Structure formats: C-alpha cells, structure tokens
Amino acid sequence: MITNLNLFNFARTTELILEIPEKVKNPADFTSGFFSNPNSCYQAYINKLCLAAVLPWIREDISVNAKPCPNTKALSSFWEVVNGSAVDLLDGTKLILVPTEAIDSEEIRVPQEWIDIPSWVGDYYLGIQVEPEANYVRVWGYCTHAQLKDCGTYDPSSRTYAVDDKQIIDDISALATAIEFCSEENTRTTVAPVPHMSVQHAQNLIERLGDSQIIEPRLEVPFSIWSGLVEHGGWRKSLYHRRLGCPEPYSVMRWLQEGMSQFVEQIGWQSFNLELSAATARNIEETPVQVAFSRQLIIAGQSYELCVTPKGEYTENIWRFELRNNNVGAVIPGGFKLRLLSEDLQPFPNNEDIATTAVEQLFVEVALETGEGIVWEIEPLPENYDCEILRF
Template identity: 60%
Template sequence: MILDTTIFTFASSTDLVLEIPIITQNQADLNNQAFSNASSRYQAYINELCLGAILLWLQEDWTPQTKVWPTTTALPSFWELVNGIALTLDTTRLVLVPSEAIDLSELRVPQEWVDIPSWVGDYYLAVQVEPDEGYVRIWGYCSHEKLKTQGSYDVSDRTYSLDATDIINDISVLAMARQLCPEEPTRSPIAEIPSLSPQQAENLIARLGNPEILTPRQEIPFQLWGGLIQHGGWRQNLYQRRLGLPEQWSVLQWLQSRVSQVAEAVGWGSFDLQLSAAGARGEDTQPSTILSRRLAIAGQIYELLIIPQGEPDATIWRFELRNAAIGAAIPGGFKLRLLTGDLQPFPNNEDVAATAVEQLCVEVALEAGESIVWEIEPFPDDYNWEILKF
C-alpha cells in the first residue's frame, strides 16, 4: 500500500513510501534463523521487509510479471554474504539497496551488484527501511551507467557510492523512462570475471565457510570472490557450509536415503519404478529409484529425471526431460545440456529437439566425486545453477 507522504514530516513530495505488509513482517521473523551470525540475520531481515513491500507494489502498479532474480529460494545465500535484492521486469533488472540509515546523503551499492556481469542491474533503487514503523521509503534511483562512471569506489568496504544530488529522486520518472525510452542504454561496459577451477572453488569454500569470518566478501581479492559467488551452485555451497549443514547435493546420498531438505525445497523428489518387464513374466521385481524435478517452462510443466543405469552406484547416468502432461511433447528448439561443475561443455553433452519430440536425454559416465550442472533452454522459471555431486 502506498502511504500519504504528507503525513511524514521528513519525506519529500517525490518520495514513495510503502507500507510493509503484516504477512511480510511475520514471515521475516520466521525466516530470521537461517543465517550464520547476527549481522547476516539482521541484513536478511531488512532485505525481506524491503522486498515484501516493493515487490507487491511493482506487481500491482507496474507489471504482474515482476519476479525475484534468480529465485526466491536462492535469496538466503545472497543475504548471508551481501546486501541487496534483484528484481526483473520483462527485460529490465532493478537492484534494491535497502538501508536503515537516517543519513540519505548518498546511495551506497555493494561492488558485487556493479561489477559481476550476471548480477548487474539496469537501475539501483535507494530504499530506507523502517522496521518499527512498518514502512519503506524509496528516495531515489540511478542507472548502472551513472553509478559506474560518476560514482566513487570505496576500497575499504567494496562499495560504489553516488551523492544524493546526482540521483533522480522521483521514482515515477523511472516508470516514464521505461515507457518512452525503452532502448536507452542503462549499463556501462564491465570486464568479465575469470571462472575458477573446481579445486579453487572448493578451497575457498572450505576457508570462507568458517562462520567466524563475519565478512567473507572482504577476505579475498574481488576477482576470486566474484568468480566464486557468481556461480549459483558454489554460492549455495558456501552458504550451507557457513550454516554447518551436511552435504545437500549428493545424488548417491539421495538414492541411498532420501532427497535432502534443501533439494526438496527447490522441487527435487524420488520415486521407485518397478521393472515392468520382469513383473510381466511373474518374476520378482526390483524397484529402481529415479530422481525427478518438476520445472515450469514457457507456461507448461516438465519433468527432469535422473535415472541410474544399472546398480545404484553405476557410473552411467541418464538425464531425461519429458513433458509432465500425458501424451504431450517437448517443442522443437528445446535443449537439454549437461556441463561440468565449473560450467564447461564436454563431448555429447546435449540433446536438441529439432522438431517436437517425446523426450530429450543425455547419458554421461561419471567417476566417484565428479559433479554435473544441468541446463535447459528455454530456461525454466526460477532457474539457478545446481551442482549435483556423484
């Protein structure tokens, strides 16, 4: 709900003041334990209050298709490590930068949201959060291009800052700019961040996974830090390590016991498939455990299956994509692709539907300890890289 700014003596007439929904306040209180230290817990609390108010406003007043990037379930792995929230509105990305600060003389944005190519936003919104009063206040915004070219970089806390006099105070101007000048450049060119090797990533996760390190983002050079957390799977692993959680993405453990809670939360499950051929002959049937994940792609529901070929500890694994609707096909142009843990392709790693097909499948031989990342094009809703360990 938009509040009347005239009742706030501090607010400018151009400020947008939004009420924090009661359900968001209650949910933020419940979710506040999934972090390794008090600082991260409070950072997550402020971010969730900010998100609850602004996402609802954008969906109601701008476009119902406004979504969290990359996924809602991935947010704790961000808030454990860095302040900020990204939202997508069609092809535009907004980065919300919440703060409790009373001093609104500048907008300060963590370097991750400015210099990691896959994180970069088109616009950055300065948001003051008042938890006790139950509202958030959007007091200005700027483009990535302006923040990068006119902002100041502070090496001590790895942030970019822009004076309040250099940002646009009226958020309604942004709505008009998107309508009238949709092709106007918003992003400044930035350099790619080199990828890390799996061994480098594991070493950094082991080091930075110590929850006694309160600000891991400042412990190593930014190029290493950015290379680590730009990979969704490694960022999730670091977050889980800092919480002291056991391994969550071991496919062998899923088959031997059950799918982990973290994996279940994003849609993974398992079921036993009786070998029908043996049953037809009256022989004893042996259940074969299959892992499955439901995915929403372009308005339809699909299933990604992982099927061990042979014994549960087999080295051959079949990844299979099917339409969840009985008799429905996979449209032409769809791709199922497997990559190594550090996102590298390998021979015969993808299957492409030239026309409508019943299924897409890729089989891969894996040694113990190897990892796989799956991709599907078009990307599923709420897609985020997962490192599956075998």
C-alpha cells in the same frame, strides 16, 4: 499500501512511503537456523522487509509480472553474504533493491557484486530506507548502472560504489515512465567477465569461507576470486549451506542413502521407484527397487519433467538425464536443448541433445567419477532457474 506522506515531514512529495506487511515483520522468522550469524540474520530481515513492501508496488505501478531474481528460494544464499535483491521485470529490465536503515538520502551506495558481476547487473538501482519499528519503507531515489559504474565513487575498503545526489533522480514517479518510454536509454555499461575458476579452487574457498566465524566472507579474498565463486549459483549455495553447517543438499548419493531433505523437495525435486522389467519381475523378491529422481519445471508456460535415472547398478555411476513434456500427448518443441556441463561449467563430448524438430524426449547419458558434480541446463531457461550442482 502507501502511507500518507503528510505524516512524514522528512519526506519529499516525490518520494514513496510504503507500509511493511504485518506478516513479515517478525524477526524471529530469521533465526540462526537460516543464517550463520546475527549479522547475516539481520541483513536478511531488512532485505525481506524491503522486498515485501516494494515488490507489490512494482507489480502494481511498473510490471505485473515482476518477480525476485533468480527466485525467492535462492534469496537466502545471497543475503547470507551480500546486501541487496534483484527484481526481474521479465522484459529484459532488472531493478536492484539495496536497503539501508540510514535516513540519509544524499547517496546511493551499492555492493560491488551488483555492479561488477555480469549476471547480477541491473538497469536501475533504488535508494531505499527501511524503518522496521515505524513500519515503513521509504523509496527516495534511483540511478542507473551506468551512472554508478562510470560516475560513481568506488570504496575499496567496503567494496561498494556510490553516487551522490547530482546523479540521483529523486522523483520516484519518473521510474515507471523511464522504463516504459526510454527503452533506448543506455542504462548499463560493460563490465569485465568473471575469471574462470577451477573446481579445486572453488572447493578450497568454500571450505575456508564456509567458517561461520568469518562475518564478511566477501571481503576475505580479492574481488576477482570472490566474484567467480558467488556468480556460480551452485557454488554460492554450497557456500551458504557450508556456513550453516549443513550437509551438501544436492548429493544424489545422500538422497539414495538418507532420502531427500525438505530443502530440495521444496524446490521441486522428488524421488520415485523405477518400474521393473518383465525379466527382473520374476526375481522381484531378490531384486532391490531402484530409485530415480525428477524435478518439475515450467518452460515457456508449459509443464515439463526432468528425470535423472541410473543406468544399471548405482555403483556403475552412469546416469541418464531426460526431459519430457508433462502434458499428455504433448511434445518438446524444436529448438529446445538439454545440456550437461562439468561443475565448473565446461562442456564435454556428447553433453547436449537438441530438438531440431518436435520430439517426445531429450536425453543425455553420462558416466561420472565418485563425488563428481554435474550441472544441467535447458534452453529456453525454465522459470526460476538457478544453477544447481548435482553431486554423484
């Protein structure tokens, strides 16, 4: 995995040279079918090479449980619009990988999204050079969020923060030590919350910035507006699919009419037929079979199922969200919460069910307007959770 440093006379002994796995080196894997333009395609390619080389090292030397954040299937919606990846060490520590092909190691330069969007902020930011043709990734230094935010230089034209070599720790072996033994270090500094954005404003932005001819949508609107759009996982994914020219993948009505896309099936959604009651069974020939939807989840190490079922006819647009433990005889522990929110993440009356003690199920029923979006949340958070907008 680690190439001999003696072959690289430009590399310091404190740096790390990692081999790029052969299976991820084909640029053809990043076609226009996955990204809206050549710039985004290549940005994704460099990030994929970086993550494929660096993540095994992180798991081997720093944290065996490290994983891309929020999950690998969400990465394309990030790389379409911004450079960089987050790696969660599952102990509250987050690493941000921002690759470049430049050999210069005098500064670490990071897009503003990774510094000023609260849920994107990391603890340590790694300086990484990717060299696809020579088949290596060079990890040459790191710094903290606090250093970038408090001591870095902000470039408004590119919306990036940069720190020079005075702030960079160039001994990569020190990173594992810092994470393990310096947990009290103030790695992050406070950032302002993202302003609330209305549903109409978000939809207008998605329509406007969804034009694939706009190469860098992140620079087209003020950052305070842009950050409100992309921090919301559902809107970020809607923007991504709009830029690809794809229909909204989370449309429940489209699922009913056309079936589920491969994309939503890959992230865990599936359809099933509801069992008919004894009363309707007598008229089974005249009664169409009702379809419902479910998503498999892992929460606190156990398997659960979230079901979304219609109450009455589809035209009534009344739906039941129900959470159950998948294991036979198992229950939902006390303290779990199932919550529904409006598309802009606002609560509404009777939007939450809480298990005060162990229960067999949690459920919330909601009546929706045609085309309305709803966001589901569960506490504790499921593994790989990324906000979804189900549109009815």
